[in-house]
Ligand SMILES: [Zn+2]
């Protein structure tokens with residue numbers, strides 16, 4: 761059963777409320793920054809895909825008015841979900857059913873099919889960048905790289921030959 765969305769101005773209340781929701785519930789997170797309506801639209805990831813083409817952006821989480829990115833994670837032997845803000849530069853994240861232990865390396869998979877994400881390459885911190893594809897064609901030249909170490913802030917977006925490190929989300 762899908763619970764109706766609720767709104768809260770306090771993320772802690774959100775968290776406590778959420779425990780009574782199952783993972784099919786919809787979560788709405790308050791924004792960390794206030795933006796006037798006159799401001800330009802932020803850059804938002806509207807879709808990204810697992811190796812089998814499942815879209816990881818869905819209505820299970822909402823950051824401001826944008827649907828969040830859901831990932832299944834395993835940390836220190838426990839499984840749960842992590843929701844990431846789809847807004848570039850927004851460090852918001854939220855874990856569900858799993859404690860993220862600082863410094864641990866996460867096993868990250870698709871919630872839908874359980875597929876692991878391909879490793880793009882090593883991160884400076886000793887973790888690994890995992891690849892979330894930005895297009896349905898699943899090309900490594902159009903992807904989002906996220907370090908799998910809890911607490912590492914390294915992440916980037918690649919569009920063709922351009923790799924933008926300005927996308928400094930506080931990853932996972
Ligand atoms: Zn999948």
Ligand SMILES: [Zn+2]
Nearest residue numbers: 883885907912
């Ligand atoms: Zn890293």
